[in-house]
Amino acid sequence: MRTLLIAAGFAALLTSPLIAAPGDIVATRIAGFREVGAAFKNINDELKSGSPQLYVVQISARQIRDYARQHMGWFPAGSGPRPGVKTAAKAEIWSQAPAFKKAQDGFVAQANAFAGVAGSGDVAKMRVAAKALGGSCATCHRSFRVEDKR
């Protein structure tokens, strides 16, 4: 009986974040994508310079790679647009789940690739890979995010 209670207690502890998730996960992913944007700005600022600071590119590349891994868990069912929640996530994320998953995988792949290229120190290759990484953002955002170009 006691074991059962403890197990139930653990189960409750483990699932409570999931139950509390929808509200919090929206804030989590907004904050997370903001960090991705800020990190990508650092990369692009460096790469447009004639003499980029490679360590800035490398640190930012690792940040983006890590956020790309995390972002697979940022869109649980029920965290879409509904009254009272401010989110740019479109309902298509869940209604066209396979296409969205493909776009997410594309982001992870490009983020991994870019982190690899950033580590190599080859600036010309970084510029090409940064374009591809930006492309993976844009592909997903144009289909699955309410666009605000400002």
Place this chain on the structure above:
Amino acid sequence: MTRAPRQFVWDLPVRLFHWALVVLIGFSWWSAENYHMDWHRLSGQAVLFLIAFRLIWGVVGSDTARFSHFLRGSRAIRIYLTDKQAPASVGHNPLGGWSVVAMLAVLGTQVVSGLFAVDIDGIESGPLSHLVDFDQGRLASAIHGLCFTLLQVLIALHVLAVLFYLAVRRRNLVGPMVTGSAAAPAPIPVRRAGPLALVIALSLSAALAWWLFAEPAL
């Protein structure tokens, strides 16, 4: 046969400035809406060049281009608005002169905010965005967007005023902006700027436009 007397109104630089701006504002809008941000930046650089040129030309240009000529006090504006018999001024009317200032101020804010703007994904940015952080760049971007709405309002007012002149006052303002002159029974002499002023204004504004968009040496 004698030619009908013509009143000189706008010199060629002012006219080229005006119509180039019309084209570039349209192109900037279109390129931003369609994700052609390389073109959008080039277009912004050209607009920056034009505004810098116009500001300098407002000091060294022909009389009708000069701020000192067309910026009038509240009394002149009142007379212009109330006295229908008052002689029409050559160039900007007392109210129109201030609308030029408003347009230049909004366009200036538009271009400067664009220099620092950063898009939401940190992908596209203005040429000076490396001088600000992400949040400041996002703020610049918000200003860029708001300012464009303001610019659209000013342009709409401008076009309405031109149409008002055409329909109610029976005066064509577009013609002089194309040909540079208007029919007038007794033309008033207008001092025109020489080539030296033009060369100085062009080189200063071109240097500024090149420098602000040059590759940053971080």
